[in-house]
Amino acid sequence: MAKIDVKNLYKIFGPRPHEVLKHAKKGAPKDEILTKTGHTVGLTDISLSIEAQETFVVMGLSGCGKSTFIRCINRLIEPTAGEISIDGRDVLALNKSAVKALRREKMGMVFQRFALFPHKTVLQNVAYGLNVQGVAKDERQERALHWINAVGLDGYEHARPNQLSGGMQQRVGLARALCTDPEILLMDEAFSALDPLIRREMQDELIRLQKELHKTIIFITHDLDEALRLGDRVAILKDGRLIQVGTPIEIVTNPADDYVRAFVRDVNRARVLTAKSIMEKTETLPIHTSPREAAKIMTLQHRALGVVVDNDHRYRGIVSMAEASAAIKRGENDLQGVVKERAPTIGPDTYLTDLLSLSADSAEPIVVLDDSDLYLGTLSRSAVLTALAGKSDIDDNHIGSDSKGLVETPEDTGAAG
Amino acid sequence: MDVVTSLSTWLRGCLSGFGIITREFPEACQIPLKEWTNSGLKSLVRNYGDIFDVVNDQILFLLRKIEGSLLALPWWLVILLIVMVAWHASRSRWLAVGLALSLIIIGMFELWDDTMRTLAIMLIATTITVLIGIPIGILMASSKYIQAAINPILDGMQTMPSFVYLIPVVFFFGLGNVAAIFAIFIYAVPPMIRLTNLGIRLVDAQVVEAAEAFGATSSQILWGVRLPLAMPTLLAGVNQAIMMALAMAVIASMIGARGLGAQVLRGLNNGNVGMGLEAGLAIVVLAVILDRITASYGRRLDYSQTA
Incomplete structure (x- = not known):
């Protein structure tokens, strides 16, 4: 059984999404729906499964729906139609408090612009998930310190986020997401805001951590090189539709259509092929x-x-x-x-x-x-x-x-x- | 009951009145808001007068305590306390020295006692404003519909000439300090509510989303994320409330508030320009002190600035 199963997922933004859903299901293109109904189609008929312990990268250009997709997984955005199950459990059937419990216990999330709490220290930021869970202060600090060390920020636990560089801030973001020891890690363009060198460093860090931790990671990016480097499998989205899912080598050597082909043309094959x-x-x-x-x-x-x-x-x-x-x-x-x-x-x-x-x-x-x-x-x-x-x-x-x-x-x- | 009957008579009169086109506005069509308000107020006082009395007594008790202790302390100790608070807020030597000097000048004007009385009224009025304003502001930030409902009320409160609500306040609390405190409250609470609402709405949506992604409950997000991050704006609200309150000091003295406002009023009545000027300057000094202190706290709590 797959860790996360997504079936026929639709998301339509606007005041009356369910009326528009019929058009989308009939296959009306995104632009036509927007001009006719004023509704924006975020995701169209996405079906995929994500295996436990794999790094699953969702790749696409801005506006392709990748951020919407990752937010549907933890229901920060409510899907309009479809099914999402995690460990065989229907996520969309959960009520509000059950969703919160699911987020607390099973998921950690890392954000593009870090989204750290500016009024809390690094330690308090990292311990936030445990804080929300109601873990006692001593244990909270101990576990948070462990993760601060694990991401290489020892000595910075009492600093505030605005005293740190971008790369260091995202290390805090990563530690914060890992601190509750979630099974699933959601990473929304986690490294996109970083300088190329720092980004590379953070990718290495993630690869290193994943070798020990074996989390199920959903990683969103618009950078194909990053996708191919990190992903065990890569899904390519375009205009809210799933174009191709495959291993990096499959994507590079066997692109599904011209869109993917155009993407992989400039890719450094030497970094993908083994x-x-x-x-x-x-x-x-x-x-x-x-x-x-x-x-x-x-x-x-x-x-x-x-x-x-x-x-x-x-x-x-x-x-x-x-x-x-x-x-x-x-x-x-x-x-x-x-x-x-x-x-x-x-x-x-x-x-x-x-x-x-x-x-x-x-x-x-x-x-x-x-x-x-x-x-x-x-x-x-x-x-x-x-x-x-x-x-x-x-x-x-x-x-x-x-x-x-x-x-x-x-x-x-x-x-x- | 009589409200219902009078409303129905008015409606009937109004409908028949439209039958005839005349130059004069049809008399039957006039809204007797005056009478309604007055009879409403009367019945309020008649039925709930005890509650107003209790509130009146409580506030009066508190006011006497604070005023009493401010007046009982030696002047230099009060100055020292204020300077210490200013230092704690701003860590600025110049501010501390400046405030001490201006307070000494107030003493030289022989206005020390009146300044302490005004300060006591300001403290209580501001505390009530904060305690009532912040929860309403939070409520307002929680939904755009509540915001849409409260906004016009706040607009009304701020544009309504302040003399207008001096009347009902006196009606409920009689002449004196408590009435003044309520008049000040009505004047000062809109900016507090508005800025609380604004502060919470301005909190970075991404940070709130992060808290949500970790499964935080609404109250965890409110207390742990929204309010702490809205603090600079909230303190700007407190600051504005205090400034509004001081602006009301003179007007409030017309319904019996003691202190610097009363001195200004006396100067006005006696044509004594000097007396008015001295008291006016003392109000300015008080305003500067309270403004600098709250503004400094606001800056210190602003985490968006680099530390």
Whole structure:
């Protein structure tokens, strides 16, 4: 069961939303409804589910309804129609006090303009949620201090918000939202008001915290780079409609329509694509394979290099066609004598941006290994370049060839191009 | 009952009156508001006179206490107390010294006792204004309909010539200080209500939304967020109320308020310009003191300014 389930959610702003709802349900466009009825359509037929512990980013330009969407989740804005359930419980059926209880116990929220209480100290701000819950003062302070330290603001607990910089204020906002230990974190353009460098810093902070905390985070942003960086999944809204939901890699490599395509055109693919998404898996050569057999397999696969693994499929190194031929001449029985660990190795979640220099410096393809050195795949330089250029389909099982190749056949180059 | 019968007679007369077009306004059409008001007031006093007496006694008791203690204290101690409050509010040496000097000048005018009497009346009138004005202001801020209903009443209270409501006040409380305090209250409460309403409405909507997002109840939001953040505007309201009250001091003396206003009135009656001037200057000094103190507190509570 999904943590948060949203079905056919509509929000129409104006004096008589329910009359206008009929037009919206028939699919009348937003502009037409506005000119005909004077009502603004905030959200149209949004259905999505958000899994527990995932960072779900809702992305769109201003006026697309993303802030309305996040406020529907905790009912700061009342949806006009549709269903929202959290842990299987119908949120829209709750009465006012039950909604308040839900907000107190399950949700924390971080705001674009911080929205700190200017008359309270950092400590009082962070402890506010507990204060509202009626937690005793000592416990309140202790827990608030813990979170102040966790966001790196130790020593500032008695400062007032207006004495802090923007980045620090938003750390207070984050600590305030986390202090009640909510399961769900709602972040409304939380980093948009910050300078680019500070924003980056706060994104790292959030990623770091999330690794420990495993909250269900709904993060609103208008910045695609931020969305792709933070999101486990990204939803793209346009004019109150849901255009696409998918992992960052799906969004970048497989945009649903021209709108999304235009968005992702300028995105830095190197920051989104990981080694896992562009690597190719070749047949491995067990260490006891005879050099002759190895050469045969490489020739059949049109490869100049073979990846050698031991009996437990652990990576041992690579062997080139030339080396295999030499071993055949020397009459060796296995690859023990020729295998070399000269290719660079990386983890599957390494971003393209972090392996570019590795790929440029190394004559050999990069080998992708998991935590226990099991072989996952290979990244040739041409695969890295095509992925960067955005021309290849990631699932295309093209063959990387390298300068050392003995068997550089026409088919080989064709597939790689 | 007689209100109902008189209303129906008037309506009947009014309807028949419209049958004839004449130069004179049809006599039957006139509204006898005068008579209604007077008979209404009479029945109020007749039926609830005891309540007015109790209120009168309570306020008089309080006034005597405050006036008594202000007059019992030695002049220099009073000055010291006021200077300390001013220092606490503003942390300004110059303000403290200036206030002390102007209070000494009042003493030199031989107006010390009258100033203390006026101060006592101001304190009580302002306290009543604050205690009644702030809750009404909060109520007004809670809904736009209540605001729409109260606003014209406040407009009326502020534009109605002040002599007009001196009459009913005397009717209820008789001549004297309590009547004066109520006259001052009616004059001073509109700005208090308006500025409370304004202050609460001006509180940053995002901050209120944040409190809501954490599940705060309406009263938690009111006491923990709205009122503290509205405090600078609220204190501006107190400040305005005090200024209004001082402006009423002379007029209130016409219905028996003692103090500086009475001195001005005596100067007016005797054609004694000097006497009026001295008392007038003392009122100005009092106004400056109370204004600076409340304004300084307002500034200190304004968190939107950088600390």
